[in-house]
Amino acid sequence: ITSEPNVLIEKRGRVTLLTLNRPHALNALNEATMNDLVAAATAADADPEVGAVVITGSAKAFAAGADIKEMAAKDYMEMYSSDWFRNWENLTRLRIPMIAAVSGFALGGGCELAMMCDFIIAGDNAKFGQPEINLGVLPGMGGSQRLTRAVGKAKAMDMILTGRMMNAEEAERSGLVARIVPADDVVEEAVQAAEVIASKSKPVAMIAKEAVNAAFETGLVQGVLFERRLFHSVFATEDQKEGMAAFVDKRTPEFKNR
Numbered sequence: 001i002t003s004e005p006n007v008l009i010e011k012r013g014r015v016t017l018l019t020l021n022r023p024h025a026l027n028a029l030n031e032a033t034m035n036d037l038v039a040a041a042t043a044a045d046a047d048p049e050v051g052a053v054v055i056t057g058s059a060k061a062f063a064a065g066a067d068i069k070e071m072a073a074k075d076y077m078e079m080y081s082s083d084w085f086r087n088w089e090n091l092t093r094l095r096i097p098m099i100a101a102v103s104g105f106a107l108g109g110g111c112e113l114a115m116m117c118d119f120i121i122a123g124d125n126a127k128f129g130q131p132e133i134n135l136g137v138l139p140g141m142g143g144s145q146r147l148t149r150a151v152g153k154a155k156a157m158d159m160i161l162t163g164r165m166m167n168a169e170e171a172e173r174s175g176l177v178a179r180i181v182p183a184d185d186v187v188e189e190a191v192q193a194a195e196v197i198a199s200k201s202k203p204v205a206m207i208a209k210e211a212v213n214a215a216f217e218t219g220l221v222q223g224v225l226f227e228r229r230l231f232h233s234v235f236a237t238e239d240q241k242e243g244m245a246a247f248v249d250k251r252t253p254e255f256k257n258r
């Protein structure tokens with residue numbers, strides 16, 4: 001029996017496009033799918049030919065959450081012993097820039113997956129939500145933390161306690177989403193943004209990502225110092241020499257990822 005892969009992996013130049021492929025279940029994220037997604041993103045991270053990753057779903061659903069059917073019968077010891085969802089967190093340890101291209105529903109674990117990416121490009125039909133409360137649970141893959149940091153306490157409480165959805169416009173206004181584009185263009189726009197990123201120096205892009213992430217994880221004084229030290233460190237790269245020389249010479253830089 002041949003079965004469809006959970007995740008489609010496509011290389012487009014220096015961009016890896018990962019497409020969740022369980023449309024019959026609105027891309028509900030079961031364990032196998034998340035393992036495949038993390039493995040594919042980890043491979044892209046390690047591949048010097050790849051400069052950025054785009055994660056997307058289908059037109060109707062980026063992902064409608066963790067797979068409820070897979071979890072429904074589990075008991076506390078099964079969840080605790082397997083440290084359920086732990087592997088998802090590995091996505092956030094990757095250094096390569098990652099963009100979520102969201103069309104349709106990004107709910108529960110789907111919204112959390114989008115928030116684990118570095119930024120979200122949303123189709124104008126996108127709907128974000130953390131509806132776990134309706135199932136008698138709460139967000140389990142970082143939603144209560146990342147949504148709160150993204151949109152602030154008032155909106156995070158509203159979303160997580162009522163389970164309501166946010167449309168693309170509200171999500172952009174609230175700071176959850178970087179850009180809204182017509183729904184049909186969301187993958188192309190995200191791939192184009194990823195191509196722009198991939199045309200830069202990969203190590204410097206990874207360092208810049210680390211610096212922004214420090215804003216979530218440290219206080220201001222520590223974060224600013226961390227940034228300044230990183231800034232000093234990029235002067236050890238050939239790409240800094242090339243980038244600044246190209247500016248002075250009025251030409252396009254050719255980064256070598258060194």
Ligand code: CAA
Nearest residue numbers: 024025026028064065066067068069107108109139140141
């Ligand atoms: N898990 C498993 N299956 C799911 C699913 C999920 N999260 N979301 C949708 N599906 C399945 C449905 O069961 C249905 O399957 P069948 O055809 O076999 O019945 C199929 O996908 C299509 O879904 P619907 O018929 O429900 O489609 P709809 O258009 O009527 O509704 C929806 C769309 C509003 C998104 C609805 O599917 C829905 O509410 N889904 C669940 C959303 C949710 O609660 N997500 C949170 C999950 S828990 C979580 O994510 C925990 C965490 O923090 C990590």
